[in-house]
Amino acid sequence: MTAVQRALPRRWPLLRSGNLHGGWPSAFWFLLPALIGFVAFYLYPAIRGVYISFTDWNLIANEGDWVGTDNYDRLLDDSRVWDSLKVTIRYTVINIVSQTILAIGIAVLMDRLTKSVVIRGIILFPWLIPNVIVAMLWVWMLDGNLGIVNEFLGWFGVDPIRFFTDTDKVIPTLAGINTWRHMGYTALLIFAGLQTIPKNLYEAAALDGATERQMFFGITMPLLRPILALVLVITIVGSLQVFDTVYVATGGFGGQPGGPANASRVIYLYIYQNAFDFNQLGYAAAISVLLVVILLAVTFVQLKLLRAGESDLS
Amino acid sequence: MTAVADRIEQASRTFEPSARLRKLGIGRGTAWLILIVILIVSLFPFWWALRTGLSSNSDLFAGEQSLLPAGYTNDNFERVLGTASEAEILDSLGRQNTGSFDFWQSLKVSVIVATAITVGQVLFSGMAAYAFARLRFFGRDKLFFLFLSGLMVPPIFTLIPNLIFIKNLGWLNSYPGIIAPFFFMTPFAVFFLRQFFLGISREVEEAALLDGAGHFRTFFGIIVPMSAAPIATLAILTYITAWNEFLWPLVVARAPERQPLTVALGQFTAQQPGTSPDWSGLMAGTLLAALPIIVIFLVFGRRVVDSIGFSGIK
Numbered sequence: 001m002t003a004v005q006r007a008l009p010r011r012w013p014l015l016r017s018g019n020l021h022g023g024w025p026s027a028f029w030f031l032l033p034a035l036i037g038f039v040a041f042y043l044y045p046a047i048r049g050v051y052i053s054f055t056d057w058n059l060i061a062n063e064g065d066w067v068g069t070d071n072y073d074r075l076l077d078d079s080r081v082w083d084s085l086k087v088t089i090r091y092t093v094i095n096i097v098s099q100t101i102l103a104i105g106i107a108v109l110m111d112r113l114t115k116s117v118v119i120r121g122i123i124l125f126p127w128l129i130p131n132v133i134v135a136m137l138w139v140w141m142l143d144g145n146l147g148i149v150n151e152f153l154g155w156f157g158v159d160p161i162r163f164f165t166d167t168d169k170v171i172p173t174l175a176g177i178n179t180w181r182h183m184g185y186t187a188l189l190i191f192a193g194l195q196t197i198p199k200n201l202y203e204a205a206a207l208d209g210a211t212e213r214q215m216f217f218g219i220t221m222p223l224l225r226p227i228l229a230l231v232l233v234i235t236i237v238g239s240l241q242v243f244d245t246v247y248v249a250t251g252g253f254g255g256q257p258g259g260p261a262n263a264s265r266v267i268y269l270y271i272y273q274n275a276f277d278f279n280q281l282g283y284a285a286a287i288s289v290l291l292v293v294i295l296l297a298v299t300f301v302q303l304k305l306l307r308a309g310e311s312d313l314s
Numbered sequence: 315m316t317a318v319a320d321r322i323e324q325a326s327r328t329f330e331p332s333a334r335l336r337k338l339g340i341g342r343g344t345a346w347l348i349l350i351v352i353l354i355v356s357l358f359p360f361w362w363a364l365r366t367g368l369s370s371n372s373d374l375f376a377g378e379q380s381l382l383p384a385g386y387t388n389d390n391f392e393r394v395l396g397t398a399s400e401a402e403i404l405d406s407l408g409r410q411n412t413g414s415f416d417f418w419q420s421l422k423v424s425v426i427v428a429t430a431i432t433v434g435q436v437l438f439s440g441m442a443a444y445a446f447a448r449l450r451f452f453g454r455d456k457l458f459f460l461f462l463s464g465l466m467v468p469p470i471f472t473l474i475p476n477l478i479f480i481k482n483l484g485w486l487n488s489y490p491g492i493i494a495p496f497f498f499m500t501p502f503a504v505f506f507l508r509q510f511f512l513g514i515s516r517e518v519e520e521a522a523l524l525d526g527a528g529h530f531r532t533f534f535g536i537i538v539p540m541s542a543a544p545i546a547t548l549a550i551l552t553y554i555t556a557w558n559e560f561l562w563p564l565v566v567a568r569a570p571e572r573q574p575l576t577v578a579l580g581q582f583t584a585q586q587p588g589t590s591p592d593w594s595g596l597m598a599g600t601l602l603a604a605l606p607i608i609v610i611f612l613v614f615g616r617r618v619v620d621s622i623g624f625s626g627i628k
Contacts, residue, residue, distance in 0.1 A: 023449075023450065023451050023452075024451045024452060026449060026451075026529050027445045027449040027451040027454075029441075029530075030441040030442060030444055030445035030449065030529070030533070031441070031442050031445050031457075033434075033437075033438035033441065033442075033498050033499070034438050034439060034441065034442035034461075034498055034499035034504065035442075036498055037438065037495075037497065037498020037499040038460075038461060038464065038498070038499055040479070040494075040498075041472065041476060041494070041495040041498070042464040042467060042472065042501075043460075043464075044475070044479075045471075045472040045475035045476050045479065046467055046471060046472060046475075048475040048478075048479075049471050049472060049474060049475045052474060052475060052478075057474075057478075059477075059478070059481070062478065062481060062482070105348075106349075106352055109345055109348060109349050109352075110349070112345065113342070113345055113346060113349060114349075117615070117616050117619055117620075119349070119353065120619045121611070121615045121616075121618075121619050122353050122356055122357060123352065123353065123356055124618070124619055124622065125356060125357070125611065126356055126359075128554055128558075128607055128611055128618070129558075129604055129607060130557065130558035130560065130575075130576045130603070130604070130607075131558065131560060131576075132560055132576045132577075132579050132580050132583075133576075133579065133600050133603060133604050135583075136579065136583055136596055136597075136600050137359045137360075137362070137363055137597075137600060138359065139583075140362075140363070140366065140593055140596065140597060141359060141362060143593075145377075146374060146375070146377060146593070148362060148379060151379045180355070180356075180359075184356060185622065188619070188622040189622060192622065237468075241468055241469070241470065243470075243560075243561055244560045244561065247560075247580070248580045248583055248584075251580075251583070251584050252583035252584050252586050252591075253583070253586050253587065253588045253591050254586075254587060254588030254589075255588070268470055271470055272470075272561075275473075275474055276565060281474050281478075284474060285474050285475075288468075288470045288471045288473075288474070289471070291468065291470065291471070292467075292468060292471050295466075295468055296466065299466070
């Protein structure tokens with residue numbers, strides 16, 4: 001009971017009881033639009049997606065018959081599923097390692113040098129640009145013949161690199177592009193985390209003669225752990241779902257999405273191809289169920305491992 | 315005594331950022347240099363796109379790598395904007411125009427879609443957030459938790475069922491079809507606004523309620539004006555996200571006249587030939603498609619930058 005309610009005369013029991021705040025009759029109209037959206041576009045499709053994975057749904061006929069676990073049996077035997085998972089994991093590892101290290105570096109540099117909003121804005125800027133545009137900018141800059149990057153590398157005597165047409169290079173290239181787009185965003189998240197570390201801890205450590213290196217690993221990293229854990233969950237879950245950049249960067253200029261030779265066919269793209277190129281929506285739904293299970297497992301394990309909720313501070 | 319004082323003096327000097335960095339072996343100058351390189355890396359691709367868009371294709375294919383436009387021309391921008399004649403196109407491309415898109419039509423689609431999504435999502439998510447933050451009704455916390463669990467559903471999982479649903483509604487290639495899944499709510503928007511509403515003092519609100527104002531008048535007359543800043547931030551982030559969306563409009567809007575800029579540009583790229591693609595036209599189109607986001611960021615940059623610490627970490 002709030003102060004206002006307590007101050008009310010006893011003959012107004014309705015208001016005193018807190019019914020002022022509602023019950024379903026008043027909440028209903030506030031919740032209705034969001035409830036419609038949630039049920040129609042989150043809850044119902046999530047349940048229906050599982051159902052579709054047990055059918056041979058065809059988008060042209062727009063119907064499907066129950067086929068039991070056929071799609072799942074097929075999935076276990078489909079080497080392309082596991083190949084695309086391998087490609088996705090390779091992409092994720094390269095992307096996360098480069099992005100996280102760069103972001104921590106940028107965050108620490110900003111923390112020491114400047115709080116300028118303009119500088120933070122410039123670093124964040126690529127994150128706001130659509131993936132499609134980012135992919136096109138880099139396809140041009142990394143072009144094998146005319147790209148500025150190869151020209152630049154040439155100054156140092158490096159032979160032109162076929163960033164998108166070499167099966168070994170295409171995944172590191174795509175990971176590099178997304179690192180460029182996301183490092184500023186990740187750096188700002190870590191930067192926000194750095195602001196929560198009390199400065200007097202560093203002063204005390206400095207008094208005790210701690211070196212910069214000791215302070216980084218003894219104070220900064222442990223206290224940053226809850227934020228790092230969340231940042232890693234966000235970035236890993238995001239990386240496992242990479243699609244736009246791959247689709248546009250490898251699909252243009254006479255190439256096939258996921259090329260060359262399927263070297264960049266990530267799991268999202270394989271799901272997309274099954275659904276929209278091969279018209280096998282049931283099978284595509286089964287692979288996306290697999291992906292959801294993987295994403296949930298990754299999130300759960302990570303949060304456990306990194307004990308995200310706790311900080312060493314408290 | 316003087317020894318202790320000296321040590322404190324020394325330690326406090328050590329704590330000055332410049333001294334600490336020097337101790338690490340990096341001078342403040344070097345640290346700034348690294349940061350400036352990162353800023354250049356963040357911005358250079360946009361300059362390069364502008365420079366390329368203002369260059370002539372023939373100079374580009376001659377391998378010109380100057381920092382300023384090579385063979386300065388406005389033709390490419392005119393070609394994208396549709397103000398160039400067939401003869402001019404033939405002249406600047408040296409061949410027929412392979413693949414094109416109607417920039418103005420796609421711009422119109424992008425504006426309509428992003429605006430409708432922003433208005434609907436912010437309004438309806440805000441109403442739901444108010445109910446979760448302020449009203450008391452049976453099952454409130456369970457329902458809120460259910461909404462939040464929507465954050466864990468990866469878009470690919472609901473993509474196929476949502477597409478079937480939209481197809482059954484007869485909404486393929488239509489504005490409602492592109493807009494609907496994002497129109498009513500996102501779990502993030504509800505969560506974001508609820509956090510702010512919880513922080514608003516109840517006193518003013520109670521007074522209004524006791525004066526006989528209904529919940530709707532209280533919400534729109536008191537809560538919304540008091541939360542103008544976070545609502546504006548959410549609206550900007552929602553607009554940018556909607557503008558950048560690629561996969562959903564790609565599958566739902568196959569007809570060119572309903573494709574937003576991201577999808578139209580992606581298709582334009584896919585139609586480019588492997589040899590001598592229209593690089594300057596692509597870069598001009600790319601920049602024009604990113605322009606609205608660039609303008610929004612120039613105007614509201616501080617809000618976006620300041621929101622980052624919040625959006626990733628509670």
